[in-house]
Amino acid sequence: MEPITIKPYSKKVVSFHITFNIIVGAIFYFILYYILSNTYSFESFPQLLIIIFIPLVILKSIFDYVELLHHHFLFYKDKIVVTGKNYKTLLTKDIASISSKRNLLDKLFDTHTIVLEPLLKIKHIGRNNEKYFNIQKLIKSNSNL
Numbered sequence: 001m002e003p004i005t006i007k008p009y010s011k012k013v014v015s016f017h018i019t020f021n022i023i024v025g026a027i028f029y030f031i032l033y034y035i036l037s038n039t040y041s042f043e044s045f046p047q048l049l050i051i052i053f054i055p056l057v058i059l060k061s062i063f064d065y066v067e068l069l070h071h072h073f074l075f076y077k078d079k080i081v082v083t084g085k086n087y088k089t090l091l092t093k094d095i096a097s098i099s100s101k102r103n104l105l106d107k108l109f110d111t112h113t114i115v116l117e118p119l120l121k122i123k124h125i126g127r128n129n130e131k132y133f134n135i136q137k138l139i140k141s142n143s144n145l
Contacts, residue, residue: 025057078091111123
């Protein structure tokens with residue numbers, strides 16, 4: 001039997017990560033600028049911080065994107081295989097319930113989260129109800145939910 005494969009929306013997730021990294025970088029920029037400008041009198045200090053933070057934000061976003069490219073979930077009849085950085089195999093008989101949730105970010109990026117309690121949360125999944133219902137049917141048939 002062919003497994004059901006789910007991959008997170010990498011472009012939407014990375015756009016969120018880029019926005020988040022820019023906001024965090026701006027906060028650190030202002031904190032460092034405030035602390036160090038009172039201590040030292042650098043005229044080119046703001047430019048130095050910008051030169052440091054912009055490449056860091058770009059590198060972090062690239063690493064997030066590459067990590068998401070290798071991250072997906074394979075649903076077999078009796079197990080779930082999570083590939084990527086945190087490779088693991090979970091048994092479907094250990095799942096107590098399955099549900100689909102949407103938070104504010106999911107609504108913003110038109111995605112949802114599949115919650116397999118108590119084992120796993122699959123975030124940033126496209127709103128394809130067919131895959132969710134196929135997974136729900138597969139898990140219910142194996143774990144007697």
